[in-house]
Amino acid sequence: MFRRLPVSHHTNSSAAGGRTGVWLIGARGSVATTAVAGCAALAAGLQPPTGLVTETEEFAASGLPALPSLVFGGHDTAGTPLPKRAEELAAQGVLPHWLPAAVTAELAAAEARIRPGGPLPGDGRSRTELIEAFAADMREFTESTGVARTVVVNVASTEPLPAAGVWPASSLYAAAALRAGCGYVNFTPSTGMHLPELAQQAAASGLPYAGRDGKTGQTLLRAVLAPMFRQRALAVRAWSGTNLLGGGDGAALADPAAAAAKNAGKARVLADNLGTVPEGEVHIDEVPALGDWKTAWDHVVFDGFLGTRMVLQTIWQGCDSALAAPLVLDLVRLTARALERGLSGPRPELGFYFKDPDGATSSLAEQYAALLAFADRLASPAPGEGEGR
Amino acid sequence: MFRRLPVSHHTNSSAAGGRTGVWLIGARGSVATTAVAGCAALAAGLQPPTGLVTETEEFAASGLPALPSLVFGGHDTAGTPLPKRAEELAAQGVLPHWLPAAVTAELAAAEARIRPGGPLPGDGRSRTELIEAFAADMREFTESTGVARTVVVNVASTEPLPAAGVWPASSLYAAAALRAGCGYVNFTPSTGMHLPELAQQAAASGLPYAGRDGKTGQTLLRAVLAPMFRQRALAVRAWSGTNLLGGGDGAALADPAAAAAKNAGKARVLADNLGTVPEGEVHIDEVPALGDWKTAWDHVVFDGFLGTRMVLQTIWQGCDSALAAPLVLDLVRLTARALERGLSGPRPELGFYFKDPDGATSSLAEQYAALLAFADRLASPAPGEGEGR
Amino acid sequence: MFRRLPVSHHTNSSAAGGRTGVWLIGARGSVATTAVAGCAALAAGLQPPTGLVTETEEFAASGLPALPSLVFGGHDTAGTPLPKRAEELAAQGVLPHWLPAAVTAELAAAEARIRPGGPLPGDGRSRTELIEAFAADMREFTESTGVARTVVVNVASTEPLPAAGVWPASSLYAAAALRAGCGYVNFTPSTGMHLPELAQQAAASGLPYAGRDGKTGQTLLRAVLAPMFRQRALAVRAWSGTNLLGGGDGAALADPAAAAAKNAGKARVLADNLGTVPEGEVHIDEVPALGDWKTAWDHVVFDGFLGTRMVLQTIWQGCDSALAAPLVLDLVRLTARALERGLSGPRPELGFYFKDPDGATSSLAEQYAALLAFADRLASPAPGEGEGR
Amino acid sequence: MFRRLPVSHHTNSSAAGGRTGVWLIGARGSVATTAVAGCAALAAGLQPPTGLVTETEEFAASGLPALPSLVFGGHDTAGTPLPKRAEELAAQGVLPHWLPAAVTAELAAAEARIRPGGPLPGDGRSRTELIEAFAADMREFTESTGVARTVVVNVASTEPLPAAGVWPASSLYAAAALRAGCGYVNFTPSTGMHLPELAQQAAASGLPYAGRDGKTGQTLLRAVLAPMFRQRALAVRAWSGTNLLGGGDGAALADPAAAAAKNAGKARVLADNLGTVPEGEVHIDEVPALGDWKTAWDHVVFDGFLGTRMVLQTIWQGCDSALAAPLVLDLVRLTARALERGLSGPRPELGFYFKDPDGATSSLAEQYAALLAFADRLASPAPGEGEGR
Numbered sequence A, B, C, D: 001m002f003r004r005l006p007v008s009h010h011t012n013s014s015a016a017g018g019r020t021g022v023w024l025i026g027a028r029g030s031v032a033t034t035a036v037a038g039c040a041a042l043a044a045g046l047q048p049p050t051g052l053v054t055e056t057e058e059f060a061a062s063g064l065p066a067l068p069s070l071v072f073g074g075h076d077t078a079g080t081p082l083p084k085r086a087e088e089l090a091a092q093g094v095l096p097h098w099l100p101a102a103v104t105a106e107l108a109a110a111e112a113r114i115r116p117g118g119p120l121p122g123d124g125r126s127r128t129e130l131i132e133a134f135a136a137d138m139r140e141f142t143e144s145t146g147v148a149r150t151v152v153v154n155v156a157s158t159e160p161l162p163a164a165g166v167w168p169a170s171s172l173y174a175a176a177a178l179r180a181g182c183g184y185v186n187f188t189p190s191t192g193m194h195l196p197e198l199a200q201q202a203a204a205s206g207l208p209y210a211g212r213d214g215k216t217g218q219t220l221l222r223a224v225l226a227p228m229f230r231q232r233a234l235a236v237r238a239w240s241g242t243n244l245l246g247g248g249d250g251a252a253l254a255d256p257a258a259a260a261a262k263n264a265g266k267a268r269v270l271a272d273n274l275g276t277v278p279e280g281e282v283h284i285d286e287v288p289a290l291g292d293w294k295t296a297w298d299h300v301v302f303d304g305f306l307g308t309r310m311v312l313q314t315i316w317q318g319c320d321s322a323l324a325a326p327l328v329l330d331l332v333r334l335t336a337r338a339l340e341r342g343l344s345g346p347r348p349e350l351g352f353y354f355k356d357p358d359g360a361t362s363s364l365a366e367q368y369a370a371l372l373a374f375a376d377r378l379a380s381p382a383p384g385e386g387e388g389r
């Protein structure tokens, strides 16, 4: 279907900046596998860079690391190796069926750099020991591969909301990323850096981080539709939604405690954009027959002129991992460049990518404008010129 | 259901600027009737100003004419009087059933100021005679009511695309508006001011005008969804749509020649926002059983990462006249204020309201930003300060 | 909109059989109010009998009581009188806005025959006392109105699933109906006659009864779509559904315990028709902004030839009470006639009307065929001829 | 994904009856390719017989030819060989990607039996010459393969409605089938046997035939939903539909003349089932981006009790060829058995499969009942017993 394409990736910084490490928490999951396989396919010119915002011309001068310069490794608690995971995703139609064979070398190379995650039940290590062990893996990866810098990305299964005082795994990994001097991206609704105890360390670290929870479907739509209603002075009365998911994430979110974390982000986009919380609920159902495909149905009741009741419905049918993977690559490139430029702390400019962003606006149009401004800021400074936060 | 509400309309300019005339072409149509009845309901505090963008706080300092200061009249070729049209609309649920009785005085007052439109079949008058007759009606309205200025709004039935060299009725009315010194708004897809022969007169007139074709449903959605696809670097392959309309407009658009004018605007929003014209058609069907309710179904096929094919569908169920009427009131207020401030020529700042705007961007978010900038510009100048274009 | 119509209701039995009593449990609810007001509108020829199956020609010879011969009364625990409830429903668009005024006499007459239901919190009466009190009200109604016979219909709020050993209110009313010699219809998912302790009394009573839970939307669709999949040998993998309801029923079903009763019926129609239980869940959300309107979205994943995955989605937007009320009138007429003809016990022939029918098939087409056969059986016997069960 | 399955095809007649020839008009099209490849996959136990009604137990005793006993050949005017067409369909996800390789021998065998169809532009042969040439190909196929009998199936591109007096290609093939003593199935909306001049020959031939236009999506749904509305006495006011099709058929139907033939069948199912023709149109759009996938959106406006306006919408997303191919195999088996049993003339019992059936009812439930009765009739007679029509 697709031929090798003449693709010229933005490469302006790769020579100077060297290669970039990408450390994936949940490295054998669907999103991670799609990101690794897809990056290889794009680097080899086997596919056009559809879905990669950082490959559009607005980012050409930002000095982002080139796709072929990304080096992958990570943690996972599951054992199925990446090449086999890629086969499974191809059988479901997430990856083109010929792709796993075409990028088998790159998948095997990443697989060789995956270390056991944790903690598994029965693991007796203390919090400090776990953090140190994870950080050691990250440091070892950076050193052994010789990458100039590393970005840690959480794409592990959604965690339940943790009990008070308990550090969930995602926060152990976030602490490890700080300790190992890595940039950090939380693509999941899990806690990660959002722990009061981590705030001070993060502030002192001089490292950039961003989150939470990639915005790939229902919330993406809500981030453009809710502003429309507000701008037109239409009064939204109820916004209801149902998500049908198969795949690993569907199973994780069938746990109401895990879904609660997800739904908080979904509600926020409405509250922020509408200035009020409309009636309506959000459901997340596991439907294994859908495989990696998700369907999101939204039903919006609104009042028009003279109180006339009207309805908008949307149905989004997408491939979850294919929606998420390019955002992961975008976030890695932008965070790596921020790290290179010495920008630290939470990066609200990346709110375009998240359901529950760090202190950003909630309208996609404004988030995109902020992202473009960030792209300009990332552009290489004049020689000899440095830049702080 | 609704009680009298404490509503404080923005009134900062009404004292100084006096009352404002609104001359509706198609004054007995559904949109016109809803605008007249709704304006009266809001002026009396019987309903909140839902759907009126100019009643949001961003416009509070713009010096817009207050709703109670609007005075309505117009042309129509049909004979059913406004109070009866309002009854019909209430029976269909477009207006609250108690509203026609509550505003019967205002409807009767407007009805008394409606003059016969044209040209009807067999009308022997020349182009110049028709224009002069229409202009005379407009002038007479302005003088007899004592309004400070008048805005002409075309809300007549959609015309077929005119044959080359022929002036359609909408352009006769537009020429008359120029001659009578009125601001002009074309809420329909008809030709209106878009005639080469009118361009010079319009430029010389020193009058503001805006168009074309109010954006109230499918195109409104497309103006927020198409930018989302572009910003996310998702490749839209096909965008198909079907509109089901009852009411007078449905009947007019069942004529393929009239629908052609409408569809041109709908296609433009995609081409401008996506930078390419995707596959797919747009249908407009007359379904009398829907009354004044319209349903618009859109089906978008797009490629994500690695060429994965995905689909978004939207279903919009709205009341046509209730969607259009507040926009008409907004446009009247903004154009009247522009006229007062001496702003002339096409007003691309009003692209937010139109399917096929005069030289504006096509993304709703950018159009809204331009509108807010315009709101600032309209704010009263310092004493003694004038402003040209 | 509607004029008086020349309607000739089937009246063949009303002379001979006399008038028929209808005792509504939940007599001031939306369904009950719509049934009473609608019956009066039809009897007066103000509306055509849309939605009334028993007014189609297939039932012309069945000897059903004529609509004008129905006499209404009932129990309710709420106090808002019927004429006021009708006004509220008209304001929501459930009833034509002119209808409450047109049938105010009939509403007032029914209102006068409503007795306090129960038990309310703090009611100290024993089970037997309550049953006897309810039965006394029913007997008093039959006697004072002089109707030939009475059918009791449960249209009260859905109850939670009762704790083991506890008699819920619906079963107290069902027992009272038996004691008062009335036919009985359970239009709700509540327990009613489905209590082991009631089975023997019911069997001995010689009275006909039918239930459970009127089939008015999602389940109605499922009862025609599921057989289609089976007949075409298509393998349904997942059937998911979300219901958005306002109104009183939406509030009752927001209680998960009440929703559980409802969902059991919805699942059964799939299991029976498909021979297997597909993946997928059913949600019932309360959305007050929808008033008495409900929206049901269904999403069906099925396998076709060679395992190709396909999807059907349905969206049903209906007015709950307008869907339910004609079925209530149908059921009353059919049950009254069964009572007249001496048919007793559960009536599986009425499975056409129920989500969770007594021992009937689950395919709507077969249920309709069974109903037509029942219509034939109900036709008047030759003079002097009796008929048992 | 799928393993070899223990499949026991119904084989009761294959020994006695010998092998059965299947002559496909349009043998290299999508439907034909899917039927040939799918039959091979099922015969080899590589897939379960999903979608094949004749593999359900209701047909076990009907004496149908076993799937492994079907021998394929046919006419086509296009040149792409079957194995290559199968590769293309696998790339689109119509066939499992591993299937073409697994059944390459069977595809090559069928390919070797495809003869040039016609008439192509410039073909100078007379009507009689063309018919005779096609019939000769069919006879040669039957003889050279040694099959006991042959069924001709039209799965060629939809033709435009022919001009008066002109014999379209489909009718030439139908005449050839009669002349060659074959059973005949018209799976397309083209004219085929529906030509007055062919009626007498068909009647005299003693051969069974069936048509027209396979019912695989929108019309299938309408055939279950329209009876539901009628049975519930709900008044359908408007039924609108839009079909989006890619593939070869989408291109053919983009020709309004060809679409007209298709739409006639779609309208008939409503008229027959509702007893009235509701408002609304049907569109067929070509959307190449959809490949072999079709989307059908239907929008039904209906009146309930007291004239309350309600709406049902359905969205059907299916794979066209995967929907059609099993029906083709069903029809071949049933027609072959009818031929064996000496049943001749049009077979209304097969109306279950067609949009525009020969003299059958239009409700799917009744059509299914008629099909089951036909299955019983086809069951082997007692030894020595014959059966006429």
Ligand SMILES: NC(=O)c1ccc[n+]([C@@H]2O[C@H](COP(=O)([O-])OP(=O)(O)OC[C@H]3O[C@@H](n4cnc5c(N)ncnc54)[C@H](O)[C@@H]3O)[C@@H](O)[C@H]2O)c1
Pocket: A025, A026, A027, A028, A029, A030, A031, A032, A075, A076, A077, A078, A117, A118, A119, A154, A155, A156, A157, A158, A159, A169, A187, A188, A189, A213, A214, A215, A216, A247, A248, A249, A319, A320, A321, A323, A324
């Ligand atoms: N796909 C999307 O559109 C999308 C959007 C937003 C967020 N997300 C989030 O991305 C995450 C990944 O989704 P997915 O579909 O790839 O899920 P997945 O189930 O396929 O993969 C998750 C992986 O995380 C691993 N894991 C679990 N616990 C771990 C631990 N403690 N340490 C290391 N690894 C661990 C699992 O073994 C698994 O391999 C989820 O949290 C999901 O909510 C996905």
Ligand SMILES: NC(=O)c1ccc[n+]([C@@H]2O[C@H](COP(=O)([O-])OP(=O)(O)OC[C@H]3O[C@@H](n4cnc5c(N)ncnc54)[C@H](O)[C@@H]3O)[C@@H](O)[C@H]2O)c1
Pocket: B025, B026, B027, B028, B029, B030, B031, B032, B075, B076, B077, B078, B117, B118, B119, B154, B155, B156, B157, B158, B159, B169, B187, B188, B189, B213, B214, B215, B216, B247, B248, B249, B319, B320, B321, B323, B324
């Ligand atoms: N309602 C919406 O959402 C919407 C959106 C965009 C544009 N519009 C446009 O607004 C216009 C009005 O729509 P409507 O629903 O009120 O239609 P309508 O049919 O109810 O009213 C149109 C009126 O125009 C009158 N008319 C026709 N020719 C005339 C002439 N030559 N001179 C004077 N009057 C004439 C008719 O008599 C009628 O009263 C249409 O062109 C429509 O396309 C409406």
Ligand SMILES: NC(=O)c1ccc[n+]([C@@H]2O[C@H](COP(=O)([O-])OP(=O)(O)OC[C@H]3O[C@@H](n4cnc5c(N)ncnc54)[C@H](O)[C@@H]3O)[C@@H](O)[C@H]2O)c1
Pocket: C025, C026, C027, C028, C029, C030, C031, C032, C075, C076, C077, C078, C117, C118, C119, C154, C155, C156, C157, C158, C159, C169, C187, C188, C189, C213, C214, C215, C216, C247, C248, C249, C319, C320, C321, C323, C324
């Ligand atoms: N509308 C539909 O389409 C539909 C379909 C199937 C079933 N039903 C069932 O019909 C029932 C009525 O629905 P509705 O919309 O009219 O609800 P509603 O809330 O408007 O009315 C219920 C009435 O029951 C009364 N009630 C509650 N407890 C009672 C008691 N113990 N004794 C006497 N009265 C009591 C309430 O006071 C209220 O007036 C519900 O159980 C619903 O599930 C409705």
Ligand SMILES: NC(=O)c1ccc[n+]([C@@H]2O[C@H](COP(=O)([O-])OP(=O)(O)OC[C@H]3O[C@@H](n4cnc5c(N)ncnc54)[C@H](O)[C@@H]3O)[C@@H](O)[C@H]2O)c1
Pocket: D025, D026, D027, D028, D029, D030, D031, D032, D075, D076, D077, D078, D117, D118, D119, D154, D155, D156, D157, D158, D159, D169, D187, D188, D189, D213, D214, D215, D216, D247, D248, D249, D319, D320, D321, D323, D324
């Ligand atoms: N797929 C479905 O769901 C469905 C349903 C109902 C009817 N149909 C009908 O089935 C037919 C085939 O559909 P398809 O998707 O396979 O189309 P297609 O375009 O893939 O195949 C049609 C084939 O017919 C051949 N052909 C055209 N003219 C011919 C002629 N004169 N003689 C011999 N061959 C000729 C073409 O070369 C092509 O190979 C169409 O008429 C379609 O309307 C399909």
Ligand code: NA
Pocket: B092, B093, C092, C093
């Ligand atoms: Na209404």
Ligand code: NA
Pocket: D030, D031, D246, D247, D248, D249, D250, D292, D320, D321
């Ligand atoms: Na096709």
